[in-house]
Amino acid sequence: MAYASPLSNAPVITADEDTRGAFLVRVYQHVALAVLAFMAFETVLFMVGAAEGLYNLISGSSAIWLLILGGFMVVQWLASQSAHNLANPGMQYAGLFGMAGAEALIFAPFLYMVFNTQGEGAGTVAQAAVVTVAGFIGLTIVGMITRKDLSFMRPMIMFGGIMALVLIGAAVLFGLNLGLWFSLGMVALTGASILYQTQNIIRTYPAWAHVGAAVSLFASLMTMFWYVLRIFSRR
Numbered sequence: 667m668a669y670a671s672p673l674s675n676a677p678v679i680t681a682d683e684d685t686r687g688a689f690l691v692r693v694y695q696h697v698a699l700a701v702l703a704f705m706a707f708e709t710v711l712f713m714v715g716a717a718e719g720l721y722n723l724i725s726g727s728s729a730i731w732l733l734i735l736g737g738f739m740v741v742q743w744l745a746s747q748s749a750h751n752l753a754n755p756g757m758q759y760a761g762l763f764g765m766a767g768a769e770a771l772i773f774a775p776f777l778y779m780v781f782n783t784q785g786e787g788a789g790t791v792a793q794a795a796v797v798t799v800a801g802f803i804g805l806t807i808v809g810m811i812t813r814k815d816l817s818f819m820r821p822m823i824m825f826g827g828i829m830a831l832v833l834i835g836a837a838v839l840f841g842l843n844l845g846l847w848f849s850l851g852m853v854a855l856t857g858a859s860i861l862y863q864t865q866n867i868i869r870t871y872p873a874w875a876h877v878g879a880a881v882s883l884f885a886s887l888m889t890m891f892w893y894v895l896r897i898f899s900r901r
Contacts, residue, residue: 704888777791810865
């Protein structure tokens with residue numbers, strides 16, 4: 667099997683088919699590794715009582731819950747910065763596992779609420795996870811096989827992200843209720859981001875930058891899971 671030189675910054679799309687296939691395998695292996703790290707961090711937070719403590723701290727403040735939603739945008743931005751630091755693989759790994767820990771911290775009070783304030787909390791989380799994974803896989807397949815250039819989606823995704831932050835800020839300041847339609851819109855926005863990122867990592871990342879590519883996809887996967895879980899928990 668031929669591999670591109672690890673020093674080459676040529677996009678993996680210019681490499682041979684075997685190299686492209688190996689690159690994608692490594693990318694999704696690292697996404698799976700980040701998910702496992704997230705689950706491990708989350709388990710620790712529940713075992714030591716940190717999830718309950720965080721829930722008790724913020725449960726009486728809708729503003730803090732909204733700020734957590736905005737925290738996803740910040741985490742994604744930081745992840746993007748580490749993902750594009752292609753010259754430093756260590757920073758890419760730090761971004762991947764650091765984001766897994768940050769996502770676990772953000773999710774902890776929400777998951778505690780779902781598990782402890784709803785009769786079928788475990789079932790709700792499982793259903794949301796299945797829907798998220800199915801959506802992620804479907805969007806990934808479309809992003810890989812489509813011949814259409816999806817670069818036109820980038821400004822729309824950026825605009826959508828900015829508008830989401832504006833809405834969250836307005837909700838914090840003026841007490842607006844970001845209900846079901848906001849969550850549905852965020853699922854759609856995140857889905858568009860996964861489509862764009864799937865194609866983008868093939869067209870712009872070199873063959874040795876699989877960790878950075880995984881960082882971007884993991885951020886979008888977890889954001890989609892948050893909003894899908896939010897929709898399911900409204901039942």
